[in-house]
Amino acid sequence: MKVLLITYYWPPAGGPGVQRWLKFVKYFKEFGIEPIVYIPENPTYPLIDESLISEIPSDVTIIKQPIFEPYRFAEIFSKKDSKTISKGIIAGRDKQSFVQKLMLFIRGNFFIPDARKYWVKPSVKFLNDLISIEDIDIIITTGPPHSIHLIGKELKKKLDIKWVADFRDPWTTIGYHKKLKLIRSARNKHIQLEKEVLSSADHITVTSYTTKEEFSSIAKQSISVITNGYDTEEVANIQLDTTFTISHIGSLLSGRNPKKLWRAIYDIAQENEDFAEHLKLRLVGAVSEDVLSSIKEAGLSDFLEIKGYVSHKEAIEIQRSSQVLLLIEIDSEETKCIIPGKLFEYMISERPIIAVGPRDADISKLIEETGSGKYFDYNAYDEMKRLLLEYFSKFKEGKLNSQAIGIEKYSRRSLTKEMSMLLKSLANGKL
Structure with missing residues (x-):
């Protein structure tokens, strides 16, 4: 069974946003899923971790297409502020410089839902043919950035293909939205797009139970909670700090x-x-x-x-x-x-x-x-x-330690099995 994963974050991107789907892709084939990964060719990642590249399976097809990102232009005015905001580190209102306030206002009100919105149209055009050529069964979009879900929404409309929208974080209720200085029309646009995505996807996956409850009040689509998890990491014997x-x-x-x-x-x-x-x-x-x-x-x-x-x-x-x-x-x-x-x-x-x-x-x-x-x-x-x-x-x-119980279900392999069963059920019309 073939699935197309559409994601912005992928190695060498660092940080937590990349790891969820990197790990799913790592274990998918064990459960009969063949992934094809679609990513930007020239992204502006706020964090880089070259070590994650080694975890990409060598036999996975990865397709890249160029992306236009206005963050590059923002760096002309302030490289430091642009980098900081792209990492999600936003100072309190009383400590924001004029440049920071201006950047936040522009980011919130002119780039809806986010600054990667310009990747949507060219991606839909490119993937429209690829999906037929590769005989894709299901497409998966993962956000943030939530503009990625708009690619799925348009492909669903054009091809009537099965689509899973995966939310690693909420959309309109995420904490930093309050700091984006949204005017009423911009706030309403976010709410509208969120509802359209939630109502159009064939299935929604989220990482927490509270997000499931929140989304259930917006749309009637079926929603599954598949949390993040841990992988078995091979590291040398680590000595505890003496401090x-x-x-x-x-x-x-x-x-x-x-x-x-x-x-x-x-x-x-x-x-x-x-x-x-x-x-x-x-x-x-x-x-x-x-x-x-x-x-x-x-x-x-x-x-x-x-x-x-x-x-x-x-x-x-x-x-x-x-x-x-x-x-x-x-x-x-x-x-x-x-x-x-x-x-x-x-x-x-x-x-x-x-x-x-x-x-x-x-x-x-x-x-x-x-x-x-x-x-x-x-x-x-x-x-x-x-x-x-x-x-x-x-x-x-010398007795300080912790032995967590019942965490096997949160291993990346177990979670990938759960995701694979969900995708197969959706493909077979049982979800």
């Missing part, structure tokens, strides 16, 4: 800023000399100036190590060598649905997780279900402080 290392791996956007956690860490360091001697707060990935300022204002500068962006392989090694892993989500209603892919990698690292985010988030249920750590809302200062002291005590005894 009490608390590590966050991934982007720390402006809103991912649990000030009471920073204060709890600082207060323990002030009260406990042994804790202060062993403490290291390690941040791996892009960090917004807002978060960095909060950490320094909390008095943690002397304990801070900033690694910047690293390859996926190195990120796995850091996860497994750290004493404690931090997972932080923005404290808002819109982010309750976010289940980052790194959560599952954290789970198999055998290191305890401290997660902070909005109350009743999907993440909290998964952490509780697997026993892989503790989840807190942003105001849980006392509870976070107690747990940090408990983890430090176990660290001193």
